[in-house]
Amino acid sequence: MLRSDTPVTLPGPVLALDLGGTHLRTALTRPDGTFTARRKRRTPLGQGASATIDAVVEMLDASRAEARASGGEEPIALGISAPGPLNPRTGTMVDPPNMGPTFRDLPLAPRIAEVLDLPWALERDTQVAVLAERWLGAGRSFDDLVYLTVSTGIGGGVISAGQLLGGPDGVAGELGHLTVDLDGPVCGCGARGHLEVMSSGSGIARQAREAVDSGEDAHGLRDIAARIAPEPLEAVHVAEAAEAGDPVATWIIDRARRAFASAVVSIVDVFNPDRVIVGGGIAIAWGERLLGPAREAVQRTSYRIQRERARIVPAALGDDVGLIGAVPLVLMAHPELAVQADRIARSPEPALNRH
């Protein structure tokens, strides 16, 4: 697997696609992690999977054409990050929640690769993220990492002893569906008390809407709901109401933090990671208010050897993580493409992308 001090690399750039529920991103990512010909647009979810595939093919084609026009770098493969669950071996999206029925069992990677005529690699977005963070981000030089994204949902990716943990079906590491409260609310997956329903943006928003609908004593939340109607309450409004002293919002936010901290303690004990890397919109917005309680809980309750090693740190690569991760993803899926790194001229600039 590729890491920052690896002696192997790719002989050319990768066409990178980050297919998200909200945005589509493409670029030509070079073997050093810098990229050109970046494109971004909203995902046309309402028009279904075929329209989305048409859109990404058009964007990838445009990225390739722009790179050709400006210097002739030809991509050698296609690296795709997409929401799970998915099958990385067949390149198929399985049943991604919130994307609609047309994405069910969609052979995403083969359909795109057929048009572009390139070898492909596909992984769940959080798996690509942990590969990228290990290569050029917050997990550099470590062999044992856990990545968590706390956003609309909560996802995870694990590298253990230098290998991406996939299990026999390539779907291991769904850390958002750890149970943190046997009597908690029902998760989007149908089970009760999962981390995702307690601490994700969609889970927090749903708990708040239910509290308002059921007539709980939540004046702050109710005022905001009236102000923004017909738009529904979102996690940001719950945080706003908590800041203003609404007791129900405060309880929801506090429980979200404690649920996250409790899951991180379990993750540290189970995986013995060097780093737990936390990314995603909620993690960025809350910062230390999310990570601080998790660190404190690990120090207080994890096993001694695990807690002395593990550091809970913010992700370093931001929104570009899926584009950067295309390189280690392709190298992992296609070791036959690898060449010795000393045969490739070193880039004079550090391999971080700034915009």
Ligand SMILES: [Zn+2]
């Ligand atoms: Zn769940």
